[in-house]
Amino acid sequence: MEVSYKWLQEYIELPESPEEVGKRLTGTGLEVEGIEKIEAIPGGLAGVVIGQVLTCEKHPDADKLSITTVDVGGDQPLNIVCGAPNVAAGQKVVVALVGATLHPTNGAGTPAEPFQIKKAKIRGAASEGMICAEDEIGLGTSHAGIMVLDTDVPNGTPAASYFNLEADYQIAIGLTPNRIDAASHLGVARDLKAALNRPLRWPSVDAFAVQNQDLTLDVRVEAPEACPRYTGLTISGLSVGESPDWLKQRLLSIGLNPINNVVDVTNFVCHDLGQPLHAFDADKITGGQVIVKTLPEGTPFVTLDGVERKLTATDLMICNGAAEPAEAAMCIAGVFGGQTSGVTTATTRIFLESAYFSPTSVRKTAQHHGLKTDASFRFERGTDPNMPVFALKRAALLIQAVAGGTISSDITDIYPQPIEPFRVVVRYRNVDRLIGIRIDRDEIHRILEALDIQAEDRTDEGFVAVVPPYRVDVTREADVTEEILRIYGLDNVPLSAHLGADSLSEFPATDPNQLQSRVGQALAANGFFEILTLSLTRPSYHNAIRQILPGADVTLLNPLSEELSVMRQTLLFSALETLVYNSNRRQKDLSVFEFGKVYYKADSDNGTGKYVEKMRLSLAMMGNQQAESWLTKGQPIAFHDLATAVQRVLNLFRIRTFDTQPADATLFQYGLTYLVNKKPLVSLGLVQPKLTRLVDLKQPVFYADFDWEALLKQYSAKARYEEVPRFPEVRRDLSLVLDQAVTFEQISRLAYQTERKLLRTVNVFDVYEGENLGAGKKSYSVSFTLQDPTQTLTDAAIDKTMQRLMSTFEKDLGAVIRK
Template identity: 80%
Template sequence: MEISYKWLQEYINLPESPEEVGKILTGTGLEVEGVEKVEAIPGGLEGVVIGEVLTCTPHPDADKLSLTTVDVGAEQPLSIVCGAPNVAAGQKVVVALVGATLHPASGEPFQIKKAKIRGAASEGMICAEDEIGLGVSHAGIIVLDTSGPAAQIPNGTPAARYFNLEADYQIAIGLTPNRIDAASHFGTARDLKAALNRPLNMPSVADFAVNNRDLTLDVRVEDLAACPRYAGLTITGLTVGESPDWLKKRLISIGLNPINNVVDVTNFVCHDLGQPLHAFDTGKIAGAQVIVKTLPEGTPFVTLDGIERKLSATDLMICDEEKPMCIAGVFGGQNSGVTAETTSIFLESAYFSPTSVRKTAQHHGLKTDASFRFERGTDPNIPVFALKRAALLIQEVAGGVVSSEITDLYPDPIEPFRVLVRYRNIDRLIGIAIDRTEIHRILNALDIQADEMSADSFIAVVPPYRVDVTREADVIEEILRIYGLDNVPLSVTLSADSLSEFPKTDPNQWQSRVGQLLAANGFYEILTLSLTRPAYNDAIRSTLPGEDVTLLNPLSEELSVMRQTMLFSSLETLVYNLNRRQKDLKTFEFGKVYHKIQNDDGTSRYNERMRLSLALAGNQEAESWLQKGQAVVYHDIATAAQRVLNLFRIKSVDTQPADPAIFQYGLTYLVNKKPLVSLGLVQPKLTKLVDLKQPVFYADFDWSALLKLANTKARYAEVPRFPEVRRDLSLVLDKAVTFEQISRLAHQTERKLLRSINAFDVYEGESLGAGKKSYSVSFTLQDPTQTLTDAVIEKTMQRLMTGFERDLGAVIRK
């Protein structure tokens, strides 16, 4: 919603700047989204003033130039060289001062500078109409009529003020649906009245009068539920034409286009008072009747935009004796509107049911200024005042006389809301005790009266235009927003559980936690480009989820596609560091990968996912006198990955071999059958693509999937009172059997006592036979309720051995 600053000033005294007013409105709950300067003409005549020509003599070296001295209200008159034939001493003129930028009617803007013209100094310019954008005439300078108001204008007065062209400011308010009472300049001014404790200047309708009764229409309302109040009057003898400048400026200042003087007045009153109006050409009203009713389902109706619409049986219509003329509260009809030939009108001002208007507007897909207000709830008590205001304005700008009494059909007046308010609840919800005098000052300023007052409570009588204030908490909110949220201090004992809840999973917080964990374990964070070489994606094309996202205007062939994996970004970083003799490297990176997917209908959709990558190369630790350097192994990348999973409290995962297109060997961890992280030794053919000659261990996390598992709560248990027992077994197995299979089978076999299982040695040799290997495995057993006996331990181990022999073909060597 747009509000004009100068228009607002007609309702309330506002010495504050537009920006300050915006802050005040935001504090009351009417959030101001921006303040924009609106100039009647380009430049707003800034630096242009009214001056008086004191002397005028011919230029000694130019026949068509004159030397003038001009009083512009400064200490000394200005010397100005003027080429206009009509310049003369004693004239009131328009002067552009040095530094002013003029925007002529045609041509480019130009700045006034001190100059010498044929040897004579010139300190400004006396202006013609076209030179300042006021018109197109260049016959001579603008000469003001000194017999009129211009004679009283002090020299130096800004020309924008004289021509009534002072800049306005458009205040954009993000109006929430519950605050429809503020959808007008009057409504906005009401909040300022309460916040600033200043009176309102209401427009007067005291001059309204019925001039005759020559055109009285029969008005009937057949659906009182959809139209509780309907008012109207007729005006005859008017002339439809262009609106005066003041009216056009008001509409333009809030982004509306002027149409004609009658329609412009209805739009003006809508945005002035918040009451939509509609004007009908009485010459098109058949039978001198106005009937508010519904019509049969499917009745055709052509609206002002020339579109034929099929009416619903619930659409409330304004009809005459023969036909529908308007969709009530939504849109006018093509055959009843005001045109240049209109000489008399029926002016409508009504209160329509918000539910009725909302259903109709949604049914026809129509959103208008009128429906915006009616469907949220207008003030049922303002239609007649708005009618008188509009009638006076129409008479002012279009002439005519009021030719009927005001018809006001309002059989069941809408009563104010009565809400019980207790002082203790005001103090409790706001958090501080506000003086009761201030409470009632605020409520009175908001037109909320107090009734049945006692020491503990009162009845708040809320006007029906405040459709959002129907409960005690609503009344308290009104007090608080005017009192000011900033005026309520935070308690020093404010506890965390009294604050609003934050999102359960904060991606930034988790990223920080994981980054700190990895940094603490010797990893360095890297940040690389999302652009990469097409060859990288081509090298692992079979494993990618979609097509490449190709740049339309790439900087180079090497940076022409978006990456589908972060592997090569990490490899390039390793190469860069290795080439600078940094051999032992641990890196991690948070970043996105991108791909394109073809839909079945031939269209494409783009997808991006967040990933976390880890990379290891070189030695685990730098060599020293204590130990020789040991090259990183699979266990190192697996340990780093496990630490990340432990931070998220992910204990149980399934595994499968990692993608052989990327890893020479490795594992993919799955949770709920979905890949979470893949890790292992990168295929040598991929490292060769970046000219990397040493092994690299790499881990790739699906960060989005990881975050979904971040809400696992920590579980706590009593420290066991009974000791653990360890037993070891040596298992001779086929080489194809993995330790993961051993561990899974052990936990399936013994669910109650088995706490952990660990492989502490692996052996392969000729003594075992071809295709065999031996695992030395330890089993930790514990019963939280009692000390384990030898019999229980022996029985448990026997059950495990039987399972290994039966399911894995193991040979047990104790």
């Protein structure tokens, strides 16, 4: 949310700089994310002053030029050559000094190329500045001559000050959902009032008066639950057109584009007071009736953006007296206006609405139709039910000021059941306990009073806080304590005088964040890019792998769209969407990783399963492992490239041994699952093409999915050191002809079981299948590394070990040993 520094100054005295104000706001919980200088015109007329022409003579060598001397408030007048036909002695003029950068406009009023004023000689005459026309300084489009001012301001007065072009500052606040009360300049000023202990200046509506009763409408509320309060009035004889400069500047300072004077006033008041309003063309209100009600399911309604929407039976609508529902609908209450009832340049009479709508009703409607507006943003979080009439009067006065007209009806105020303030019992001992120190009781009540929170039934033990209904987030004792603390200042709460090592929290033996950082750095160093994706995904993804998911989907009750309606149960599709996005932009060689959570609802007998979230690590690779060059061809990524990356991660956790089994065929065309203590640690392999086709990805993808929590359990912070072996290793190779069903994992496991003392590693370096081996057979070429840490191996010991291995392979696997 953006607020204007100068706009805030209308509510409260602020001698502090925008940066200082930003620090105070951040201290109160309204975190300032940035401050940007806003200039009325580019450059802000820096280096441009008001001067007076002292002398003016024709240039001896140029008929259209004049040589002038100009007093700009300095010790000596400036010599300036001027080509304007209307320059004359005695004039007050606008002068750009040497060094000033001007931002001119062209004939259409749009910015032209800026230029800098320099000392120059023009036809032999020295020129030390420039007397300006209005287009040359960006104030207009005229270039008929220099600007001649009717003023007696001192020479040297900055032009920005003379033209009232002081810079404003846009303050960007990261507004949290609970602080909707601060979604306006008044709301932000309220916090500054409490933090700075200064009075607040409310805008006056004392001038409001009803001029006549010429346009009185019949206003009814048929859905009071969805619209607890509805107010309105009419204004006749107004003229819709362009807004004055001050109003346009206010809107532009917070990033809003002016539309017309009536609509601009409603937008202004929305951001001024936090109360959204809507103006209807009164001549388009059929039957002179305004009815707040719901319409039948499926009623078509065209909104201001020209889109036809089908209404639900719970959508609250502002309607006229037409019999047909489609013709009666004028506005989706608190969300968006209709195309046929809005204010246009032909409008001369309006009905101005100011209401309090139920947050639940507005939220449900806005989410169903996918509409997010300034009005719905405020209504669905909870506006001030006591503000509508004051905002209505303020808006009516402003509309009269900028568009003319007369107020032609009394204020209609339908408020059958007033919303009462929240009453919260507060105990001082609980305030002291939560804050950590004892704050003076008078200071507590000063803070609360500054925040419009009254204290009743005060005793030595506590009081009852009466919280105004616009503070929808302050309903508990802890909330009141938070209000006290954020204004008192977190920085003013000292650390304990007895702080010591025993006061600090215990640090875990294994720091998950540190390990995550180490793994991320290792992957990034080996060509992987980290990605961060949404936890929301499509139900169709889960349906494709339903049989292997651990539980039921966690479905959103109020999804933004069908594509983002469930919480993900796997990181696979997040990775695939990232890969296809890059592939569609000709980035086809890519390796990515992501740390992220998956979510599901655990199965249970009674159907009320527990919600579960687990941390996972995923790797995904596609394209070439090595780019094509003049020296080598592109080398496509293969399974062993992914397996190498997986092994790097396992090495960081000091995991050297594990069992393997084939990966689940639902996800992988082929692959492996690594197990430790019979529990899956990571699954890796080539993703099934039918899954990549779900995201329209045509390239093969290799994917690995780690159980991050299981990895952390395997990690030991204690490093193990072994002495460097003093005796050499010995390698022996065997070629084994086996049934095709026998895997290398079986060979490796059997080898380690047979020889536990000398066998260090087992590796397959070739696999062969051919007709000469016989049907259903294949050949493994396997290397065995042997080593004795206590002595050099003899040929006899080596032969004995290899003979035992061969016998085991022949007996248990039916192997034929080929020499």
